[in-house]
Amino acid sequence: MSQKTEENNEKKTREDNSRRDFLKLGVFAAGLTVAGAGLQKAFSEEKETGEKVKVLTTEGKVVEVDTAHIKKAEVCCVSPKESREGIPNKKWVMVIDLSRCKHALKCQHSCQKYHHLSGMNVWLKVFKMQESENTAPYWMPKPCMHCDRPPCVKVCPVSATYKRSDGIVLVDNERCVGCRFCMAACPYSTRSFNWEEPELLSETTGETYSPERGFPQKRGTVEKCDFCPDLLRQGKLPHCVAACPNGVFYMGDMTEDTVTNGDETLRFSQLMKDKSGYRLNDILGTHPSVYYLPPVNRLFPFKEPVAENSDKEKKAE
Amino acid sequence: MKNETTAVDSVLMNKYEAMHDELLRPIQKTGLAGKIWIGFLFCVFFAGVFAFYTQETKSKYETISLNNYTMWGIYISNFVFFVALSLVGALMSAVLKLTNFEWYRPLSRIAEVIAVAAIMFAGVGIIVAMGHPERLYFLLTHGRLQSPIIWDIVVIITYFVATSLFLFIPLIPGISQLSNHLKDKPKWQMWMYKKLSLSWRGTPEQWKIVKRCITILAILIIPLGISIHTVTAWLFASTLRAEWNSTNFGAYFIAGAFLLGVAAVIVGTFFFRKYYRFEKYLTDSYFDKMGKMLVFLSGVYFYFNINEYLVPAFKMDSMHSQYLLDEFTGKDAILFWLVFLFGIFVPAILPLFKSMLKPWPLTVIAILVVIAAWFKRYIIVIPGLSHPYLPIQNVPHSWTHYVPSLIECMVVAGIFAAALLFITLFSKFFPIISVWEVAEGDGVSLEKINLLSKKA
Numbered sequence: 001m002s003q004k005t006e007e008n009n010e011k012k013t014r015e016d017n018s019r020r021d022f023l024k025l026g027v028f029a030a031g032l033t034v035a036g037a038g039l040q041k042a043f044s045e046e047k048e049t050g051e052k053v054k055v056l057t058t059e060g061k062v063v064e065v066d067t068a069h070i071k072k073a074e075v076c077c078v079s080p081k082e083s084r085e086g087i088p089n090k091k092w093v094m095v096i097d098l099s100r101c102k103h104a105l106k107c108q109h110s111c112q113k114y115h116h117l118s119g120m121n122v123w124l125k126v127f128k129m130q131e132s133e134n135t136a137p138y139w140m141p142k143p144c145m146h147c148d149r150p151p152c153v154k155v156c157p158v159s160a161t162y163k164r165s166d167g168i169v170l171v172d173n174e175r176c177v178g179c180r181f182c183m184a185a186c187p188y189s190t191r192s193f194n195w196e197e198p199e200l201l202s203e204t205t206g207e208t209y210s211p212e213r214g215f216p217q218k219r220g221t222v223e224k225c226d227f228c229p230d231l232l233r234q235g236k237l238p239h240c241v242a243a244c245p246n247g248v249f250y251m252g253d254m255t256e257d258t259v260t261n262g263d264e265t266l267r268f269s270q271l272m273k274d275k276s277g278y279r280l281n282d283i284l285g286t287h288p289s290v291y292y293l294p295p296v297n298r299l300f301p302f303k304e305p306v307a308e309n310s311d312k313e314k315k316a317e
Numbered sequence: 318m319k320n321e322t323t324a325v326d327s328v329l330m331n332k333y334e335a336m337h338d339e340l341l342r343p344i345q346k347t348g349l350a351g352k353i354w355i356g357f358l359f360c361v362f363f364a365g366v367f368a369f370y371t372q373e374t375k376s377k378y379e380t381i382s383l384n385n386y387t388m389w390g391i392y393i394s395n396f397v398f399f400v401a402l403s404l405v406g407a408l409m410s411a412v413l414k415l416t417n418f419e420w421y422r423p424l425s426r427i428a429e430v431i432a433v434a435a436i437m438f439a440g441v442g443i444i445v446a447m448g449h450p451e452r453l454y455f456l457l458t459h460g461r462l463q464s465p466i467i468w469d470i471v472v473i474i475t476y477f478v479a480t481s482l483f484l485f486i487p488l489i490p491g492i493s494q495l496s497n498h499l500k501d502k503p504k505w506q507m508w509m510y511k512k513l514s515l516s517w518r519g520t521p522e523q524w525k526i527v528k529r530c531i532t533i534l535a536i537l538i539i540p541l542g543i544s545i546h547t548v549t550a551w552l553f554a555s556t557l558r559a560e561w562n563s564t565n566f567g568a569y570f571i572a573g574a575f576l577l578g579v580a581a582v583i584v585g586t587f588f589f590r591k592y593y594r595f596e597k598y599l600t601d602s603y604f605d606k607m608g609k610m611l612v613f614l615s616g617v618y619f620y621f622n623i624n625e626y627l628v629p630a631f632k633m634d635s636m637h638s639q640y641l642l643d644e645f646t647g648k649d650a651i652l653f654w655l656v657f658l659f660g661i662f663v664p665a666i667l668p669l670f671k672s673m674l675k676p677w678p679l680t681v682i683a684i685l686v687v688i689a690a691w692f693k694r695y696i697i698v699i700p701g702l703s704h705p706y707l708p709i710q711n712v713p714h715s716w717t718h719y720v721p722s723l724i725e726c727m728v729v730a731g732i733f734a735a736a737l738l739f740i741t742l743f744s745k746f747f748p749i750i751s752v753w754e755v756a757e758g759d760g761v762s763l764e765k766i767n768l769l770s771k772k773a
């Protein structure tokens with residue numbers, strides 16, 4: 001009995017703290033409100049400003065570049081080697097609230113756009129799920145699970161895919177030999193292969209490659225959802241989280257026990273308790289970093305998007 | 318008494334001398350049929366090279382039928398087939414040699430050359446499947462020991478070295494004979510024989526070394542052979558895919574490989590016998606024995622198949638059910654049952670009839686077994702990929718079912734041609750039956766064997 005009160009007390013204080021804790025994550029949330037604008041600035045067609053500055057390249061040469069490009073370099077400057085270290089003292093976690101998903105696909109579109117993905121490879125899939133005939137269908141967005149015991153990492157022969165201290169699993173396409181063993185090993189059908197010269201390569205030519213953002217893509221290598229560590233480094237939310245109009249995705253840090261979808265910031269453990277969070281196919285022992293909240297008390301009724309689907313299929317054919 | 322032995326000896330000696338001369342015939346001269354055959358293989362091989370070039374320079378969506386769901390296709394299943402085939406070296410030569418199955422001696426070189434060709438081109442089969450073949454060396458510079466691919470590479474390379482030596486070392490006494498006996502051969506060829514014979518003179522020490530090497534290799538090759546195929550099975554069994562998630566896989570693959578190996582030796586023996594006119598040495602009795610081996614090994618393979626299919630079929634859990642139903646009665650059923658019929662039932666039952674143990678019928682059976690074995694690997698690899706845990710949605714229709722493209726078939730055909738070319742050319746440069754081993758098996762002493770090689 002007393003133990004229980006103690007537990008309750010503890011919970012209370014934790015809840016009290018939650019607000020203050022969230023100030024810590026404030027950067028995060030604030031980054032988010034401007035995220036729309038900020039991201040647009042950072043990624044949309046960058047107009048040359050005409051202003052040139054001198055910079056030192058990695059080879060030690062001095063070159064003159066437009067200031068517009070400087071900004072880009074700030075967005076991503078983590079080399080493949082550095083990208084093997086996680087962001088210090090973080091353990092990223094994502095929560096996907098299935099009760100809020102109405103298949104708007106904004107997450108997917110923004111992911112595809114900002115990662116310059118061609119039509120065939122989709123990093124963030126949205127499945128129509130239905131466990132059995134008599135159960136209700138629901139939409140399930142599915143990024144990479146960033147498994148804590150990742151089967152893909154286990155099988156990679158050259159360490160082209162790796163697990164970092166902050167929980168993120170990345171692929172380095174300068175290392176990948178294209179054996180596709182990781183694709184066979186991933187039980188979540190997460191990974192895609194660049195079967196051809198990436199379609200949107202021209203958009204990204206000249207960009208420095210970093211596994212942290214996954215482009216420019218390379219033919220003959222594997223790619224997948226990366227949790228947008230380049231954004232996380234700047235205290236911004238991943239593209240899918242920021243793009244979802246319904247706040248389906250929450251991103252957060254396990255060490256701070258907080259997650260946010262941009263509008264609200266919650267205690268991760270409490271959220272799991274209150275809404276019976278679960279992980280996908282946890283029975284496989286992969287220990288995913290993505291948690292789901294079951295599709296109960298839904299915001300939207302389930303509706304098949306007839307037109308859109310056939311559109312997509314046509315495009316894909 | 319003594320006189321009697323010498324009489325027997327001289328009869329034997331005459332026999333081996335005749336055999337020796339006859340075995341040189343295919344090396345001395347290549348007939349029209351042989352030339353056409355070699356030319357044909359070269360054409361298929363170059364077509365394969367061209368197909369590979371096309372595949373690497375064009376979009377793989379157009380050239381090959383693989384996709385993000387079926388990411389491994391016939392390149393990988395063909396790789397498994399070749400690895401299985403290479404096991405023949407371990408089974409036929411090593412096991413039979415160590416267990417004193419003397420009858421096997423004339424067939425050992427055929428088995429070894431098949432094994433070396435198979436393991437060599439299994440490696441090539443992996444390279445054509447890679448996204449970045451030019452990064453192959455990363456496996457050495459960045460290899461990570463916990464990946465089953467690294468285990469596979471390590472055992473394949475070791476096995477390749479061991480089988481090559483196992484082919485080469487018994488050849489040394491034979492090579493020295495070649496340089497004495499062949500006429501009108503280009504200089505480089507004679508030079509090659511000279512170098513390869515490693516200044517063999519047939520001294521007792523040399524014989525001792527050769528014999529010891531052969532024994533050591535024969536022992537080594539058995540665990541190596543078992544490892545290569547077990548580890549290859551683990552490439553699949555070590556993933557979480559329900560269809561491959563089986564502890565039976567290693568043994569199941571090995572059993573299949575042994576069956577395939579015997580079938581391949583039957584086919585090889587038949588064609589060498591027929592086209593090199595070696596009926597005198599590769600007699601009907603070998604077919605009789607190998608037919609019986611087929612029956613036995615099909616039984617063993619059948620047992621592992623039962624384990625592999627019946628137990629999951631009994632449980633029908635939702636992870637397995639779709640895949641099993643597809644194979645038993647669904648879209649893969651025809652192939653599945655044909656493979657069962659020709660891959661297990663035919664070789665298990667037909668050779669029980671005496672008339673089927675003759676070269677012709679048995680070779681037909683063996684060819685069927687080889688073809689079924691190729692498709693068996695196909696139905697292990699490909700349907701194993703088409704039932705992931707999460708649904709396949711919003712993808713082009715072609716992604717949901719895999720049919721190998723023309724380019725893929727051409728590349729695989731090219732690999733086959735290259736392997737056959739290797740075997741054919743080998744038999745054009747070296748005797749395909751090891752005379753001294755056969756003679757030794759008949760009890761001829763080493764000094765006599767030495768005499769045989771000196772005769773010019």
Ligand code: SF4
Binds near residue numbers: 146188286
């Ligand atoms: S979901 Fe797949 S790709 Fe992502 S970490 Fe897990 S096994 Fe690897």
Ligand code: SF4
Binds near residue numbers: 183221
């Ligand atoms: S395809 Fe690339 S990332 Fe995947 S296992 Fe092979 S080398 Fe590693």
